[in-house]
Amino acid sequence: xxxxxxxWEYPPVIVGGLSIHCKGLAEALVRQGHHVDVxxxxxxxxxxxxxxxxxxxxxxxxxxxxxxxxxxIMANFMEKKLGIxxxxxxxxxxxxxxxxxxxxxxxxxxxxxxxVQSIHSTERGRCGGxxxxxxxxxxxxxxxxxxxxxxxxxxxxxIKNEICSIFNTPHDKVNVIxxxxxPWEFDIQMDEDEINNFRMHIGVQPHENMILYVGRLVYxxxxxxxxxxxxxxxxxxxxxxxxxxxxxxxxxxxxNLAFQLGCxxxxxxxxxxxxxxxxxxxxxxxxxxxxxxxxxFGIVALEAMAxxxxxxxxxVGGLSEIVQHDYxxxxxxxxxxxxxxxxxxxxxxxxxxxxxITKNAKRDVYAKYSWDVIAKExxxxxxxxxxxxx
Numbered sequence: 001x002x003x004x005x006x007x008w009e010y011p012p013v014i015v016g017g018l019s020i021h022c023k024g025l026a027e028a029l030v031r032q033g034h035h036v037d038v039x040x041x042x043x044x045x046x047x048x049x050x051x052x053x054x055x056x057x058x059x060x061x062x063x064x065x066x067x068x069x070x071x072x073i074m075a076n077f078m079e080k081k082l083g084i085x086x087x088x089x090x091x092x093x094x095x096x097x098x099x100x101x102x103x104x105x106x107x108x109x110x111x112x113x114x115x116v117q118s119i120h121s122t123e124r125g126r127c128g129g130x131x132x133x134x135x136x137x138x139x140x141x142x143x144x145x146x147x148x149x150x151x152x153x154x155x156x157x158x159i160k161n162e163i164c165s166i167f168n169t170p171h172d173k174v175n176v177i178x179x180x181x182x183p184w185e186f187d188i189q190m191d192e193d194e195i196n197n198f199r200m201h202i203g204v205q206p207h208e209n210m211i212l213y214v215g216r217l218v219y220x221x222x223x224x225x226x227x228x229x230x231x232x233x234x235x236x237x238x239x240x241x242x243x244x245x246x247x248x249x250x251x252x253x254x255x256n257l258a259f260q261l262g263c264x265x266x267x268x269x270x271x272x273x274x275x276x277x278x279x280x281x282x283x284x285x286x287x288x289x290x291x292x293x294x295x296x297f298g299i300v301a302l303e304a305m306a307x308x309x310x311x312x313x314x315x316v317g318g319l320s321e322i323v324q325h326d327y328x329x330x331x332x333x334x335x336x337x338x339x340x341x342x343x344x345x346x347x348x349x350x351x352x353x354x355x356x357i358t359k360n361a362k363r364d365v366y367a368k369y370s371w372d373v374i375a376k377e378x379x380x381x382x383x384x385x386x387x388x389x390x
Contacts, residue, residue, distance in 0.1 A: 001034045001035070001091050001092070001379065001382060002034070002035045002037075002089055002090045002091050003029060003034055003035065003036045003037070003090065003091065003092055003094060003382070004037050004039065004082060004085070004087075004090040004092070004093050004094065005022060005025075005026055005036060005037070005038045005039070005094045005096070006038075006039050006040075006078055006082075006093065006094065006095040006096065006100040006103050006104065007019070007022045007038065007039075007040050007095075007096040007097075007100060008040065008041055008071075008074060008096075008097070008099045008100060009022075009040065009041070010022050010023060010038055010040040010042075010056060011023050011051075012045070013040070013041065013042060013045075014272075014274060016216060017120070017179070017297075017299045018096060018097060018120055020299065021096075021120070021179055021299070022038065022040075022096060023054075024180055024181065024182065024371040024374075025180075025371060025374060025375060025378060026038055026054045027052045027053065027054055027371070028180075028371035028372050028374065028375035029375045029378070029379070030052070030053035030054055031053070031372065031375075032372070032375055032376070032379070034379070035055075036053075036054050036055065037054075037055045037057060037085060037090070038054055038055065038056045038057065039057050039058075039059065039078050039081050039082060039085075039103075040056065040057070040058055040059075041058060041059055041060070041061065041074060042058035042059075042060070043060050045058055046058065047060075057081055057085065059074070059077040059078055059080075059081050060077070061073045061074040061076075061077045067134075068134060068137060068138075071098075071099040072102070074099065075099065075100060075101075075102040075103050076102075078100065078103050079102070079103045079106055079107075082103060082107065087107060087110075087111045087113060088111065090113065091114070091382070091386055092113070092114045092115075092116060092382045092385060092386060093107045093108075093113050093114065093115050093116070094116045094118065094382075095115070095116070095117050095118065095145070095149075096118045096120065097118070097119065097120055098119075098123070098138055098141045098142045098145060101117060101141055101142075101144065101145035101148075101149075104116075104117055104145070104148070104149060105144070105145070105148045105149075108148060108149075108150070112389060113389070114150055114382070114385040114386050114388070114389045115148065115149050115150050115385070116149060116150065116151050116152075116153060116381060116382065116385055117145045117146065117148075117149035117151075117152050117153070118152075118153045118154070119142065119145070119146070119152060119153075119154050119159065119163060120154070120155055120159075120296055120297070121159065121294075121296040122139070122142060122159070122162055122163065122166060123135050123138040123139045123142060124139060124162075124166055125159075125162060125220075125294050125296070126220055126294065128219075128220075128293075128294070139166075142167070143166075143167045146163060146167045146169045146173075147167075147169075149173075150385040150388050150389065151173060151175060151381050151384060151385045152169065152173055152174045152175065153174075153175050153176075153177050153378065153381060154174060154175070154176060154177075154296070155176070155177070155178060155179050155296050155297040155318060156176060156178065156296055156297050156317060156318030156321050157176050157321060158296065158316075158317040158318055158320070158321065159296045159297075159317065159318065160174045160176050175377075175381050177374055177377045177378055177381070178297065178318075178321075178322075178368070178369060178374065179297045179298075179299045179302065179318075179369070179374070180302070180369045180370055180371040180373065180374040181299065181302045181303055181306060181365070181369060181370070181371065182370065182371055183302075183306040183362070183365045183366050183369070183370060184306075185279065185306075186279050186282060186283075186303050186304075186306035186307045187306050187307060187308065187362070188279050188280070188283055188307070190280065190283050190284070195283065195284045198280050198284050199284050202243065202268060202270065202281075203241065203268050204241045204243065204268070204284075205239075207239060208239045208240060208241050209237050209239060209240040209241070209286045209287075209348060210240075210241055210243060210284060210285045210286050211230075211233065211240060211241070211242045211243065211285070211286065211287055211289060211344060212243050212245070212281060212282070212285035212287070212288045212289070212304075212309070213226055213242070213243070213244045213245065213246070213288070213289055213290075213291070214245045214246060214273070214278065214281070214282075214288065214300045214303070214304075215245075215246045215290070215292075215300055216246050216247065216248040217244070217246050217247060217248030217249065217250040217251045217254060218248045218249060218250055219250065219293065220292065220293050220294040220295070221246075221248075221291070221292050221293070221295075222291035222292045222293040222314060222334065222335065223244065223246075223250065223254055223291065224250070224253075224254065224257060225291050225293075225334075225335050225336065225337050225340060226242070226289050226291040226337075226340055227242070227254055227257050227258055227261065227263075227267065228257070228261065228337040229291075229337035229338070229340035229341040229344070230242050230258075230261070230263050230266070230267065231261050231262065231263050232337060232338065232341035233341050233344050233345070234263060234266065236345060237345075237348060240266065241266055241267075241268060242263075242266060242267045242268070243268045243270060243281065243285070244267065244268065244269050244270065245270045245271075245272070245273040245278065245281055246270075246271075246272060246273075247271050247272040251269065254269075255267075255269060278303075279307065282303060282304050282306075282307035282309050283307050283308070283309070285304075285309050286309075286310075286347075286348065287309065287310050287311075287312055287344055287347045287348065288300070288301075288304035288309045288310070288311050288312070289311075289312045289313075289340065289343070289344065290304075290311060290312070290313040290314065290319060291313075291314050291332070291334070291340055292313070292314045292316055292317070292319060292334070293314070293316065293334055293335055294316065294317060295314065295316050295317040295318055295319050296317055296318050297317070297318035297319075297322070298313065298317070298318050298319040298322055301313055301319060301322050301323060301329070302322065302365055302369050305328065305329070305358075305361035305362060305364070305365045306362060306365045306366075308358050308361075308362055309358070310329065310330070310347045310354050310357055310358050310361075311323060311328075311329040311330070311361065312329065312330045312332060312340065312343035312344055312346070312347060313329055313330070313331060313332070314331075314332055314333070314334040314335075315331040315332065315333065315334065316334050322369075326353075326357070327357065327360055328357050328360040328361035328364050329357055329361060330343045330346050330347060330357070331343070
């Protein structure tokens, strides 16, 4: 099968989880014998590269400071690239998120091509409602993509229900295919000396508890509530450090909050981290906390679970589908520092429980969430929409 995958971010350009998702899916599709062309954005990168068997074609849209205008221009450049490559060469067009929906919609009407739309989150969910004209426009584009596409893929039952409720989309049009990872990439081997040396390199001593957060520093990720929980954690575990790996608009606010709470000297802001350093962070941590307010899926949970690190998560969205309380992780109430502190204590206070949940978590990740499994499920959706348009 020949697949055109349209996404505004693809490694090495990483803004959020979408980039990693598209890479994992594209490479798994190639491993299964499919031809995949990715059309994406890359201003300072080659126009074309073959990366692990995936043909990556990059466009360089005219720049504009207003994101909605830029996104429209970007879609035009992507559509042009699809035409240059030869739209008739593809069996299916797979677009990711609202910025690329224009490409799929036009390919459907102009060339009668099967069009699959992936929706990884909704504007209403990301922003806690529609509060501006820009949000209303993005929300309407998301609705338009659900109306025009032949099939929708989303990453959890929680988001499926959200899409069907917000956009009045038929349930049988929305396919739930969970996110995935390559578990072996995070299941790395580090001996005690390697772990201690890595921890000391980032400012955590071997005798200290290392509590990890990985993700963007934005409202929906709930980092504020983890920082508010940290003094409560320190009251029982004074030899602890909170390590925050991520960047975002809330960093200054979060640093000031840590100062106000009197724990800034115990909180380490690393900025954006990926690659081998991220894998070592997971492996070296005593617990990974994912305190999201809104979380369509939660790929960080899978990465930590694959590394053998216990996870404490908010019981929201896709996180509550991945993590089963007291089986492969711990649930806490969202936006509740007391509950987060309780969850961390649940892990740190009971070594046997920690071993139990991490063993179950690693087994689940390998069995349910590998990209090879996800790619096979995605191909089944492709086959369905191809049959619809023949």
